[in-house]
Amino acid sequence: MKPSADTRAFMVRLGHEFARPELLIRALTHGSIASATRPDNQRLEFLGDRVLGLVMAEALLKADHTASEGQLAPRYNALVRGETCAAVAREIALGDVLKLGRSEMMSGGRRKEALLADAMEAVLAAVYLDAGFGAAQKVVLKLWETRLASIEDDPRDAKTALQEWAQANGMPPPAYEQTERTGPDHAPTFLITVRLADGREAQARGAGTKRSIEQAAAQALLARLEGHE
Template sequence: MGRLNAALQVRLAHDFKDLGLLSRALTHPSADGANYQRFEFLGDRVLGLVIADWLLRDFPQADEGELAIRYNALVRKEACAEVAERIGLGACITMGAGEEKAGGRRKPAILADACEAVIAALYTDGGLQAARRFIETEWAYLVEKSSEIPQDAKTALQEWAQARGQGVPTYTLVGRSGPDHAPEFTVEVSAGKAKPLRAQGNSKRQAEQTAARALLEALGVWPAKD
């Protein structure tokens, strides 16, 4: 494990003054001793701060709704797990025999938690600069991917509305036409104070996605179709 930690420190671009912090960040609750749960709490907040500041600098024209969509995509557990897998974090985690036998080193939830804990260890040992250096290196690919607003329009609309304290959008089926083998559904979407919009689709789900995208386009949050 010592060699693994040495290799990980190179990847983290930080020479720990207190290696105990890194060891704790890499200890799953199923193992004996202090584990990463409290570090996970701190790391989540440090990640959020760095990402929020990064987005404000990289997307100066984006409003708070668009920023919230991008932010949520970058700090969610799936993003942390992707980074953890890319840097080989699973091999460095100390865990109980039962958890390891159950495939714990490959579980996205565990990888994400350990990644957040490592961020906390970097912050605790080297300050915000150390944590920021790691995040800006390993999240660069994800930030580049986020230059396009996520294609799931319903999720994007929900995040936009909730970022403004407007609750969850509602979708109402207002019409169904056409034969059974080729139906057309009409759905109306409402979100906060925005004017409700209607859209059609060959399924209720498709109609909801189309309506959500239309509303995002009307709000100027989603790029309009050519």
């Protein structure tokens, strides 16, 4: 199967030229356009999740020889979670080459966080099957290089950190409210308010998933609690 010009350009952004480009085509194929002769990327996603996990676990161990399991686990989770995979996918414009059915395309599938995260993992699996673990490791370390270099000592997601802060201060978990929703259905923008039991609150607005905006709101409130605002 001969890849299109767009797919060849994506290989350059990815940093891997496929000997078997049909693997990449499958990794980019969403279930909305799959058929009996055109399998989707779900099985590759399953494998890619494990490939990414092994690369990250090994990289973190090499980066810090003294870190305990309790320190390594949150760093690992921050690097492999869906939001991170989707962010990496956006940086290499993976959405531009996703193969989607018409309905999924019309609903903004190329920008959906879950689709991007799943496809990113599937692409890593395709690299692994095409050229082995070393090639997949090279791609992952290149694409995640900045994140690996700047991983925080305590990279818990903001919602978890805020909930732990509330509990430590004798409060129930913070409440999240969708204060506003604007824009078309396929690309909505949310305004999320997070509020503690004592009335302190913060807001965040943005496109993407509600969860990602809730994370931003939690981060804003944490900054206020820590005296950063």
